[in-house]
Amino acid sequence: MELTQFRQALDAWLDEHATELTPSGHGLDEAMTHLSKVKRLAYDAGWMRWGWPQRVGGLGGSPLLRGYLGEALTARGFVEAGIYSLTEVLAPTMIDFASAELAAEMVPRLLRGDETWCQGFSEPSTGSNLGSLTCKAVATDLGWRVNGQKVWTSLAQFAQRCVLLTRTGTPESAHSADKHRGITAMFVDMDSPGITIRPIETMHGAAEFCEVFFDDVDVPAARTLGAEGQGWAVAMDLLPYERSTALWHRGALLHRRLGDLVAEAPQDSLSPRDVGAVLEQIYAFRAMSRRTLHRLDAGETLGAETSLDKVVLQMAEQSLFDLVAEGLADQVIFGDGDTDAEWRSEFLYSRAATIYGGSAEIQRNIIAKRLLDLGSETP
Amino acid sequence: MEEADLAAFTAALRQAAERHRGDFDTGLDDIGWREALVDDPAATRAVFAVQGELNLSSSALDDVLLHALGDAPNPHTAVLIAPYPIGTRRLATASHIISVDAAGVISIPPDAPALRTVHGVDPDGGWVELGGSFEVHVMGGCVPPPPRDVALGAGRLAVATELAAASRAMLDLARYHAMNRIQFGKPIASFQAVRHRLADALIAVASAEAAVDAAWLEPSPYTAAMAKAIAGHSARTVARHAQQVLAGMGFTSEHPFHRYFRRILALDELLGSAAELSTKMGSEAIRDRTIPAMLKL
Numbered sequence: 001m002e003l004t005q006f007r008q009a010l011d012a013w014l015d016e017h018a019t020e021l022t023p024s025g026h027g028l029d030e031a032m033t034h035l036s037k038v039k040r041l042a043y044d045a046g047w048m049r050w051g052w053p054q055r056v057g058g059l060g061g062s063p064l065l066r067g068y069l070g071e072a073l074t075a076r077g078f079v080e081a082g083i084y085s086l087t088e089v090l091a092p093t094m095i096d097f098a099s100a101e102l103a104a105e106m107v108p109r110l111l112r113g114d115e116t117w118c119q120g121f122s123e124p125s126t127g128s129n130l131g132s133l134t135c136k137a138v139a140t141d142l143g144w145r146v147n148g149q150k151v152w153t154s155l156a157q158f159a160q161r162c163v164l165l166t167r168t169g170t171p172e173s174a175h176s177a178d179k180h181r182g183i184t185a186m187f188v189d190m191d192s193p194g195i196t197i198r199p200i201e202t203m204h205g206a207a208e209f210c211e212v213f214f215d216d217v218d219v220p221a222a223r224t225l226g227a228e229g230q231g232w233a234v235a236m237d238l239l240p241y242e243r244s245t246a247l248w249h250r251g252a253l254l255h256r257r258l259g260d261l262v263a264e265a266p267q268d269s270l271s272p273r274d275v276g277a278v279l280e281q282i283y284a285f286r287a288m289s290r291r292t293l294h295r296l297d298a299g300e301t302l303g304a305e306t307s308l309d310k311v312v313l314q315m316a317e318q319s320l321f322d323l324v325a326e327g328l329a330d331q332v333i334f335g336d337g338d339t340d341a342e343w344r345s346e347f348l349y350s351r352a353a354t355i356y357g358g359s360a361e362i363q364r365n366i367i368a369k370r371l372l373d374l375g376s377e378t379p
Numbered sequence: 380m381e382e383a384d385l386a387a388f389t390a391a392l393r394q395a396a397e398r399h400r401g402d403f404d405t406g407l408d409d410i411g412w413r414e415a416l417v418d419d420p421a422a423t424r425a426v427f428a429v430q431g432e433l434n435l436s437s438s439a440l441d442d443v444l445l446h447a448l449g450d451a452p453n454p455h456t457a458v459l460i461a462p463y464p465i466g467t468r469r470l471a472t473a474s475h476i477i478s479v480d481a482a483g484v485i486s487i488p489p490d491a492p493a494l495r496t497v498h499g500v501d502p503d504g505g506w507v508e509l510g511g512s513f514e515v516h517v518m519g520g521c522v523p524p525p526p527r528d529v530a531l532g533a534g535r536l537a538v539a540t541e542l543a544a545a546s547r548a549m550l551d552l553a554r555y556h557a558m559n560r561i562q563f564g565k566p567i568a569s570f571q572a573v574r575h576r577l578a579d580a581l582i583a584v585a586s587a588e589a590a591v592d593a594a595w596l597e598p599s600p601y602t603a604a605m606a607k608a609i610a611g612h613s614a615r616t617v618a619r620h621a622q623q624v625l626a627g628m629g630f631t632s633e634h635p636f637h638r639y640f641r642r643i644l645a646l647d648e649l650l651g652s653a654a655e656l657s658t659k660m661g662s663e664a665i666r667d668r669t670i671p672a673m674l675k676l
Contacts, residue, residue, distance in 0.1 A: 280609050372577055
């Protein structure tokens with residue numbers, strides 16, 4: 001299936017099914033229900049299966065097809081880019097590290113919207129310094145017993161499964177030079193006894209992130225992803241996927257919202273120069289991200305250079321919503337209607353763009369060390 | 380051009396630059412630039428990239444514009460695109476000057492214009508300004524000219540390519556300095572503040588290179604304008620960060636940085652500055668209450 005052909009056929013299908021695909025309510029619960037519906041329709045019609053290997057229910061084909069699907073759904077407002085793109089991030093990890101049987105059983109459920117998955121990485125004492133994680137897993141006769149806490153776990157309250165990073169090495173290893181070696185990834189059922197989920201209220205108004213507590217949670221050995229002690233490789237494997245299609249989809253969201261901004265802003269509320277600057281930033285991001293996706297398509301290994309894409313997107317998102325807060329000031333700052341609340345929530349959420357998924361500072365550290373080759377940093 | 384031929388052409392360009400440091404036009408003549416230009420757009424890209432990288436000055440832009448207008452590139456014809464009054468050094472020596480505006484191509488009588496050799500911020504650039512008023516004669520006997528937009532797009536893309544390459548060169552100067560300048564017993568490249576500043580410069584360079592790349596892949600007035608705007612803005616950003624890292628050394632006349640800084644300021648002004656293009660695109664979006672589709676996957 002070739003991209004041009006896919007694009008034409010998908011666009012026609014999306015036009016035909018626009019009514020069903022358009023969300024009707026507001027809020028996170030509604031968005032999640034609607035997302036499952038959209039994924040199911042897209043899966044059953046075949047679209048969702050392109051770009052994934054056949055052995056996990058896919059139809060094969062290029063990652064560009066997945067890229068376009070997410071872009072098209074986002075551009076039309078049928079899905080919210082952030083929650084849609086989690087699939088792009090978690091499915092490849094399962095495909096690369098789960099046993100063939102487990103991947104074949106589980107990935108189709110994610111693609112079809114029958115399940116939601118979450119990612120258990122960050123902890124209260126472990127943010128940027130992921131290697132220091134301490135959520136513990138000890139070996140038992142049947143597999144692992146997990147104790148600890150995760151935080152910032154997106155959509156945990158909706159999730160059936162969790163891709164969880166645990167420390168199976170010694171507690172001391174968390175702070176040693178060897179810290180990466182004591183980490184093991186596993187695929188945990190969220191209805192396991194001992195799991196408690198607490199959504200976190202955040203300033204943008206949608207409680208999409210959670211604390212997740214693990215009290216003597218048993219995980220079967222067959223649910224280990226990769227080998228024991230290979231968890232760091234699993235985490236690192238995730239990154240190129242996070243930095244390719246997922247970012248492309250978010251870029252499509254920014255493009256759509258900039259269009260909405262100029263359509264809705266009152267006369268003389270926007271400076272042409274500022275609008276031009278945001279147009280340039282979004283365009284530059286698209287040029288960079290498109291190149292990344294084509295490299296992925298060509299089978300190239302994506303590395304630290306994707307930090308450049310991430311940073312440009314972070315800056316574009318914040319510039320866009322800074323402009324939104326100016327051009328639609330009355331709505332964002334004082335308005336109480338539904339669309340006002342939506343703009344306001346997005347503006348507030350954009351403040352976190354430089355924080356999640358690798359902060360702006362961490363990205364610059366990576367760029368300095370790995371792309372500019374500046375040697376070691378003075379501690 | 381095959382990849383091997385392009386590599387050979389680029390190598391020849393660098394050698395020509397070495398031999399003819401002060402006069403890249405002679406160097407370009409030597410390696411058959413005008414034939415290559417007609418043969419393959421990759422030649423144009425290579426010339427302007429090397430020019431930007433090595434801080435060279437030539438009148439290659441006139442050849443690019445002539446070719447885009449459907450004319451034969453030659454050293455005796457200079458081209459200006461209205462309303463931009465600044466051209467290359469060729470304006471001062473050409474026997475034939477043409478100006479392109481929305482109505483078409485007009486031939487400017489050689490004795491009519493007031494030509495001023497510009498010193499300004501970039502005296503080594505060889506820029507010439509066309510001033511004064513003159514009677515215009517529509518060129519007789521030629522086929523309907525291609526739209527001004529096509530020529531403008533070609534020119535903007537060439538200059539954007541040069542801007543992006545100059546930006547990369549400024550970053551390289553700053554990086555080299557940071558790795559070698561020792562303070563407090565360490566290279567300043569080891570200090571996070573300096574590292575982050577260089578990272579910001581690389582981000583700007585990467586944006587410019589991607590926009591230039593996209594325009595070479597799919598040339599159009601739109602992609603060329605975007606490349607020019609992004610490359611112009613990026614160059615100023617990179618100059619600011621590089622200048623700061625280069626500190627005292629970079630502020631001297633002896634260090635090459637200032638020549639790059641002067642050049643990017645002039646290049647940004649050619650054929651529509653980043654500020655002008657950006658503001659225009661913003662105005663159009665506000666007026667139309669819509670933004671254009673951008674770059675298909």
